[in-house]
Amino acid sequence: MDNKNNNNITGKAAELISKSGPLVALILLCIFLAFKNENFFTSTNLLNVARQAALNGFLSLGMMVCILTAGIDLSIGYTMTLSTIIMAKCAVEAGVNPVLCLLIGILTGGLLGLVNGLLLTKCKLPHPFISTLGTQNIYKGIGLVITGATPIAGMPAVVKWAGSAFLSSNQDSFLGKIPLSFVIMLIVYALFSVFLNYTTLGRHIYAVGGNINTAGLSGINVDFVRTSVYVISGVMAALGGIMLTGRTDSAYPLSGNLLENDAIAAVIIGGTSFFGGKGNVLGTFTGVLLIAVLRNGLNLLNVSSDMQTIFLGGIIIVAVFIDVVRGGGFKRVKRMKKEEKAAA
């Protein structure tokens, strides 16, 4: 009887851990780093992590909605780059109103995403992997051509403000240490949670990813939903770009390189199903933080960036493995234990 009770408790604990796997991993990682390095658990460092997380945070949201429909957006990094370049061109060379520049940047991101969506739905390319792999190269090339492969410095004030300002100008106060970009990211995440759970389009995204045939035969405009997610992805990329260029004060034509990797990693670590239809904003948020903390922590521990890559790869596999275990592995272990008992 006691034994059974015990089993139950461990079973429940196992279930809890598996359900919030990434969160537990994040907490464990933080505890580990706090003990290992005294500089980790300082407000300066943590807020630095938060600021650096903003870029991947936006990209991951865009990536997430694509993956929710069983798609993917490989062009996300260079969509970001190209939209920042257009924005910078307008601001620095054409002297357009800064706020208008900001809107132009976001609009560019949306348009680039629209191209991805239309390639998929109107040109009927078989998988977004192909269309976005193509546009990734095209967007990259366009950026290089129009900048002559040199960075554009001197972003408009409003962009710099969004990317590098703090909540208060008083640097000693608590608010003065919280980066605005992180707060904007939090707000966008909250809005996304509402969007995905409480709007028709949001639920339709899950339905299309869950079973595209059923969704279509239920009267959902599947093409519209699939196009929308790439537009959303483009807009998120542009927002991420604003945060990045605001922080670095320049639009660099190769800034988007391999950014899609971290975005996909964050989404997958966060528990979104690669086959679509399953996943949530909180998971992706945890994934983004986990990657940011990992990179920061490994830096503090003087681990080379080459080694960091190995760690990140490991984390992706472990996270998905946890997902696999969640789907049946625990049952297997339970059965093995039972068989052992029966044999004994």
Next chain:
Amino acid sequence: MSESRQHEGTQIPLLEMRDITKIFPGVVALSHVNLSIGQGEVHLLLGENGAGKSTMIKTIIGINKPEGGEMLWLGEPVKLRSIQDAYDLGIAVIYQELSNIPCLSVVENMYLGCEKKKGGLIDWKEQKRSAKKALERVGLADVDLDMPMEKLGMGQRQLVEIARAIDRNAKLLIMDEPTSSLSRKEIDFLLDLMVELNQKDGVSILFITHKLDEAKKVGHKVTVLKNGQNSGPTIDVEGVTEDQIIKMMVGRSLEEKFPKRNVPIGEEMFRCEGLSAEKFDNIGFNVRKGELLGVFGLVGAGRTETMRAIFGADPLVEGHIYIEGQELHIKSSQDAIRKGIVLITENRKEEGLILIHDVIENGTIVTLPQFKNKIGLIDNKNRRQMIEKYGADLNLRPMQPDKLAVNFSGGNQQKIVIMKWLLSHAKVFIFDEPTKGVDVGAKVEIYNIMNALLEDGASIIMVSSEMEEILGMSDRVMVMYEGRQTGIVDNDGIIGQEEILTLATGGKL
């Protein structure tokens, strides 16, 4: 019956499953089940959906490891570690959903996983030679061995799988609802083939089916499962009636397989004229309020294609569609749904449901915009209440709105599909094979739901391959043959099975 049906004496059974218990987390799927299959016997394994038939098969072939009980093969205890062990013993399975790979050739599919080799390389010549021999046995002598599997019809693909089993000298052939997607002709051929394999080659067959008439035709012994247990002892098929078997399956007698309805038929609700597309030509019919129009035909008659076109899922080349006298221009499913025409597809899992989503999501997928509150956000509480109300009306079991669709039985999955259209207040329900893969008890429930829809003034178009269902439910029957409409007859008892079959095979009355 004939001599060959007698299997008495002291022969050792080919396979004996003794006292099998299989536990999944939270469910006892099988509890002390016994099943003994004699050598050269056709054994029927019957039971409602969820009775444990599939679990039993998986246990026999080594996919499930039972918690209790033992397995004897020709009297010797055996313990299977994998499906490969089962193959080695001589057990072959023909699955309900075909397990071949459509883009590979016939010969590749036949030797997938057991390729014949010479010097480490695949011996194509030998494979083709013996494949040809086995295919001749199943009546596919003319099939091109290099043709991709997907070019064959469903029935032929199944025969290829049987040929595969013959080629491997299977001693026990397990057939899991093999006839559920076949035409009448194909079914007859398959049943004959089963008898032949059994009598000429002495192959034992474990036959799982929902269709009792077929089962009775070929079976020697019958074991019925109910709620994961033996429902009574194994009995001889000879002398037992369908009603007795049904009683064993559901634990009660089914008063009426097809519940009566007394619905006055009103004015015309739906009419179509001259519908044509690639797979059908010049189809025209009407349905009135409270009326059920059965659509009968063999597989390939173009019934499903016609219905998909009416629903806007596939394009229509020509034709006019009217609802309540007004002409519609249906360009997409959205247009059809907006006008109250809905299609409940044959493939629940692929086209009706989102299996990884729960009842609430599935049930409200069509009508999501109706649940918006004042500020345009979806009111989840309202959604849940609506699902609970309709779920109770439809007798959804278990009534758990948060349960994923994949975890419901076939009949209850069908109820979830119906629920989503009920919420949309549709007027014309097109049911395509509404009770395919649904067990006997749940069938009656589905019929009751259809009757209730008719009482509420809806019209139903029901495509079915089951003659009994067509005769039991329809007010009128439209028959199709090779994309043509060969007749519309009143189902008044004067026109019967014979006449409808004549029309369905291209004949004239």
